[in-house]
Amino acid sequence: MRYFTAGESHGPQLTAIIEGLPANLKLDIAQINADMKRRKQGYGRGARQKIETDEVQITAGLRHQLTLGSPLVIQLPNKDFAHWQSVMSPTDPATPENSVRQVTKPRPGHADLVGGMKYQHQDLRNVLERSSARETAMRVAVGSVAKQLLQVLGIDVLGFVRQIGPVAADQTKLDTFKTLADLRAKTEISAVRTFDDQAESAMKIAIDQAKKAGDTLGGIVQVIATGVPAGLGSYVSADRKLDGQLAQAIVGINAFKGVAFGDGFDLADHPGSGDMDEIFYDAQQGFYRQSDHLGGFEGGMTNGMPIELTAVMKPIPTLYKPLRSVDIHSKKAYQANVERSDTTAVPAAAVVAEAMTAITLAQAILEMFDANAMARLKAQFEAYKNELKNY
Ligand SMILES: Cc1cc2nc3c(=O)[nH]c(=O)nc-3n(C[C@H](O)[C@H](O)[C@H](O)COP(=O)(O)O)c2cc1C
Numbered sequence: 001m002r003y004f005t006a007g008e009s010h011g012p013q014l015t016a017i018i019e020g021l022p023a024n025l026k027l028d029i030a031q032i033n034a035d036m037k038r039r040k041q042g043y044g045r046g047a048r049q050k051i052e053t054d055e056v057q058i059t060a061g062l063r064h065q066l067t068l069g070s071p072l073v074i075q076l077p078n079k080d081f082a083h084w085q086s087v088m089s090p091t092d093p094a095t096p097e098n099s100v101r102q103v104t105k106p107r108p109g110h111a112d113l114v115g116g117m118k119y120q121h122q123d124l125r126n127v128l129e130r131s132s133a134r135e136t137a138m139r140v141a142v143g144s145v146a147k148q149l150l151q152v153l154g155i156d157v158l159g160f161v162r163q164i165g166p167v168a169a170d171q172t173k174l175d176t177f178k179t180l181a182d183l184r185a186k187t188e189i190s191a192v193r194t195f196d197d198q199a200e201s202a203m204k205i206a207i208d209q210a211k212k213a214g215d216t217l218g219g220i221v222q223v224i225a226t227g228v229p230a231g232l233g234s235y236v237s238a239d240r241k242l243d244g245q246l247a248q249a250i251v252g253i254n255a256f257k258g259v260a261f262g263d264g265f266d267l268a269d270h271p272g273s274g275d276m277d278e279i280f281y282d283a284q285q286g287f288y289r290q291s292d293h294l295g296g297f298e299g300g301m302t303n304g305m306p307i308e309l310t311a312v313m314k315p316i317p318t319l320y321k322p323l324r325s326v327d328i329h330s331k332k333a334y335q336a337n338v339e340r341s342d343t344t345a346v347p348a349a350a351v352v353a354e355a356m357t358a359i360t361l362a363q364a365i366l367e368m369f370d371a372n373a374m375a376r377l378k379a380q381f382e383a384y385k386n387e388l389k390n391y
């Protein structure tokens with residue numbers, strides 16, 4: 001399965017094309033729109049989210065709710081385009097209004113300056129329109145399709161928030177959730193998509209303070225995937241290591257600067273005796289582990305334990321109290337451009353990280369098993385899981 005997205009943040013619409021989905025996967029569009037809504041939400045988002053409704057249309061590859069095996073096309077209109085028609089028209093010639101609204105003062109931390117240099121743009125709007133995380137809406141739509149495929153195979157994926165700015169949720173509270181369904185129920189009703197009420201209140205205060213100061217916040221998200229069988233990915237070549245592919249997918253999210261699996265950076269100061277997931281066997285379940293320090297990966301392959309990753313998002317680069325920059329035309333020192341921005345988008349980014357994990361897992365499965373028809377895929381997948389149990 002591969003996919004592309006196209007579309008500018010304030011252009012007429014965003015589009016995703018997914019190729020390589022099996023035929024006869026039942027798709028619930030309401031479920032895709034529910035995920036779109038989850039990405040829109042989160043304490044600390046800016047005014048843009050009030051304008052958009054983020055309801056997708058599927059215009060190819062689907063008949064009577066079943067995939068055809070042909071490319072699936074998902075479209076999402078940008079409601080904000082109505083306010084940007086003259087600036088963003090794909091066909092009309094440029095008007096004087098365009099030059100007034102040119103962006104020439106690049107924002108440190110955004111793609112503006114380097115994108116302008118690389119593509120020889122004199123109006124940095126030509127960079128920001130596509131580098132904007134508006135595009136992550138399409139990744140969530142694609143991820144929602146991937147999650148519906150994984151659901152048929154018994155795999156569940158959830159993204160949530162661990163930290164916003166200096167406020168971290170309490171790990172011991174996370175350990176009290178026995179199932180992913182319980183954790184989902186808790187994080188879905190949280191304004192910051194976390195599981196710790198006390199931390200949530202402190203996170204909201206931190207966001208309010210940052211907003212008041214014209215500043216922004218980053219944070220840490222976590223993704224857990226359960227029901228993943230051992231053996232996805234491979235140790236035989238570096239580019240086939242699934243943890244490596246997942247790291248790319250996660251760090252490829254706008255503003256993400258790092259990813260860690262299992263105990264992550266804490267592995268550095270743990271002795272080996274405390275951090276390997278020891279191997280046990282019983283006839284009922286076959287080989288199993290009692291711990292998940294390595295986040296579900298050994299040798300670039302899933303090992304049958306839940307996949308657990310954490311990832312860090314830097315603070316939002318557009319500041320209402322702008323940073324120092326230089327005008328690309330006059331070369332004079334100015335404050336960076338600011339139009340409108342989120343104070344933090346960590347809760348939304350948790351949904352994007354969940355989507356990227358689901359896409360990466362679905363791709364690994366569709367590469368390993370027959371990807372033509374859903375029923376055959378499911379039969380092969382179940383047979384493989386039985387084979388593992390009897391190894
Ligand atoms: C969901 C989400 C929302 C974002 N919202 C904003 C925003 O409102 N303003 C902003 O400057 N950056 C925002 N960003 C971050 C920028 O898109 C990102 O920093 C930029 O594309 C540069 O890429 P890099 O940070 O990966 O280097 C957001 C990121 C995500 C994932």
Ligand SMILES: C=C(O[C@@H]1CC(C(=O)O)=C[C@@H](OP(=O)(O)O)[C@H]1O)C(=O)O
Nearest residue numbers: 046048131132133134137339340341342
């Ligand atoms: C539009 C979205 O996020 C945008 C991501 C973004 C950026 O620079 O990444 C900048 C802002 O764009 P605007 O100036 O239109 O408000 C965010 O709102 C979205 O998530 O749907």
